[in-house]
Amino acid sequence: MTAQLHVDLGAFGENLRVLRDRVAPAELMLVVKNDAYGHGVERILPRALEEGVTWVGAFDVATGRRVRRLVGEAIRVFVWMLPDPDDVAEAIDLQLDLGVGDAQLLEDAAAAARRAGTTARVHLKIDSGLRRNGIRPEEWEAVVRRARALEKRGAIRVIGVWSHIAEASDADDDDARAIFDLALTQARVAGLTPTVTHLAASSAASARAEFRYDLVRIGAFAYGVAPAGGPSALNLGLRPIGTLTATVTAVESERVHVDAGFLHGLPTALAGAADVGTPAGRRPLLAVEALQSLVGSWGGAASGDTVVLYGGGVDEPTATEWAEAIGTIGEEIVTRISPRLPRTSE
Numbered sequence: 401m402t403a404q405l406h407v408d409l410g411a412f413g414e415n416l417r418v419l420r421d422r423v424a425p426a427e428l429m430l431v432v433k434n435d436a437y438g439h440g441v442e443r444i445l446p447r448a449l450e451e452g453v454t455w456v457g458a459f460d461v462a463t464g465r466r467v468r469r470l471v472g473e474a475i476r477v478f479v480w481m482l483p484d485p486d487d488v489a490e491a492i493d494l495q496l497d498l499g500v501g502d503a504q505l506l507e508d509a510a511a512a513a514r515r516a517g518t519t520a521r522v523h524l525k526i527d528s529g530l531r532r533n534g535i536r537p538e539e540w541e542a543v544v545r546r547a548r549a550l551e552k553r554g555a556i557r558v559i560g561v562w563s564h565i566a567e568a569s570d571a572d573d574d575d576a577r578a579i580f581d582l583a584l585t586q587a588r589v590a591g592l593t594p595t596v597t598h599l600a601a602s603s604a605a606s607a608r609a610e611f612r613y614d615l616v617r618i619g620a621f622a623y624g625v626a627p628a629g630g631p632s633a634l635n636l637g638l639r640p641i642g643t644l645t646a647t648v649t650a651v652e653s654e655r656v657h658v659d660a661g662f663l664h665g666l667p668t669a670l671a672g673a674a675d676v677g678t679p680a681g682r683r684p685l686l687a688v689e690a691l692q693s694l695v696g697s698w699g700g701a702a703s704g705d706t707v708v709l710y711g712g713g714v715d716e717p718t719a720t721e722w723a724e725a726i727g728t729i730g731e732e733i734v735t736r737i738s739p740r741l742p743r744t745s746e
């Protein structure tokens with residue numbers, strides 16, 4: 401046996417059902433960036449389709465290509481990381497929906513669509529305060545007018561208007577929502593008719609109905625992982641879908657060796673800060689080395705025993721709990737797990 405990540409697709413399906421019920425009538429876009437938050441796009445996506453997911457948030461074109469290969473034309477695939485014109489051309493070729501956060505990208509999309517003899521599906525992004533990417537409010541009216549002109553020529557179609565919020569404080573999110581609402585009004589005044597408006601990710605979508613609009617972009621909660629702030633995934637009845645296990649390889653009097661270390665993606669900061677689940681209950685994680693870690697021993701510990709590094713079972717630490725122990729967010733833990741570590745699923 402070696403360390404491995406077990407993915408519980410049953411729990412994933414249930415999480416999707418809980419979330420879809422909660423956000424209805426808004427639709428759910430499943431975000432699969434970072435290889436479905438470390439759980440594997442190829443493993444996750446077929447189950448998502450069975451559950452009726454119709455939108456996938458792929459982040460970049462490389463992921464969008466993988467998603468298209470897996471699901472064909474059946475669903476809408478949204479990408480918003482388009483650093484150069486080649487990405488834009490390929491995204492249009494793959495019939496992806498493009499998140500467009502600057503005026504130049506709008507021109508690139510229109511030009512690429514004209515060359516390809518098609519119409520680009522565009523979601524215009526207003527910067528509602530995060531300042532990461534997005535059209536600034538003072539430029540917005542000019543950009544929506546330009547988008548309408550390009551639409552009339554058939555080069556683009558503005559399917560959506562969207563933004564991203566911090567979800568760290570309700571007051572900041574409320575300010576962002578006011579900016580978003582104004583931007584929507586201005587887009588409509590310019591003659592655009594977006595049918596898919598979207599603002600919230602896991603936290604705001606789960607906690608605040610007025611943030612749901614037509615569509616919510618859900619990553620962390622679908623995998624049972626909690627992001628920073630907001631309601632905890634566990635309080636909503638969502639279960640972690642990933643369980644990381646390792647095998648005891650040697651037993652000393654005070655500690656045992658297990659076969660997962662920082663080269664497998666365990667943060668070294670966890671040593672002395674986090675627990676793991678053992679057959680005798682929780683024990684402290686004492687050290688994280690390259691290929692192994694040291695765990696506090698228990699009576700009867702033997703080589704070949706399995707320890708749960710994180711998971712979702714009774715008395716097992718969760719990835720979110722590990723994250724809290726070292727001051728980060730759950731997705732930082734799960735997305736770091738090495739892709740070379742074997743994955744299993746059921």
Ligand SMILES: *Cc1c(COP(=O)(O)O)cnc(C)c1O
Pocket residue numbers: 431433480564600601602603617618619620621627731
């Ligand atoms: C990652 C991401 C999401 C999903 O966020 P979660 O908190 O994991 O649900 C949504 N929208 C955008 C733009 C993102 O980058």
